[in-house]
Amino acid sequence: MNEVEYVSDRLFRKLSTESGDSLVKIATILWAVWFARNQKIFEGKLLTPEFAMQWSSRQISEWQLAQRKHCPNIRPTRSSSNQEVNKWCPPATGELKVNVDVSVYEGEDFFSIGMVMRNHQGQYVKGKTVRFGECVSVMEAELVGKLRH
Incomplete structure (x- = not known):
């Protein structure tokens, strides 16, 4: 009898073997898919795969810029x-x-x-997402995020 392999198990196994650059890309693409799903379910908006990929690329660029500001002593590398x-x-x-x-x-x-919680080796320990049903500024949302962890 063949054992059923769950998609989540396969994904986590794949993620455990990928490099940091690939992990960032995979994570943001999954995030874009999740975002598009939520837009369809909760807002009735249908987002195209092209939009999801552009959104994902923008998130990576913004993250990289934030990392340069947050960790100025770390020199960027080339992919x-x-x-x-x-x-x-x-x-x-x-x-x-x-x-x-x-x-x-x-x-x-x-x-x-x-x-996302990681250890000193950069290994994933735990993650969580929370959605709040109110309209706030980015500054207020950042404050809530800092207080929640």
Whole structure:
């Protein structure tokens, strides 16, 4: 009898073997798919795959810019596509680091917070997303995100 392989198991196994650059791309594409799904379910908006890919690329660019500002002592490297890629700043050995980000969309009555916990080797420990049903500024959403972790 063949054993059924769950998509989540296969995905996590694949993610455990990928490089940092690939993980960032995979994560943002999955995030874009999740975002498009939520737009369809909760807002009745149908987003194209092209939109999801552009949105994903924009998120990566914004993340890279934020990393340059947050970790100025880390020098960017070049990926195989010759774009700048920044390195994540790890916590001290034996400690954990939680990275928090928020999504606020102008004119929408909700915002979301995403959190990822990693160890000093950059290995994923735990993650969580939370959606709040209110309209706030980016600054307010960031504050909620910092207070929630």
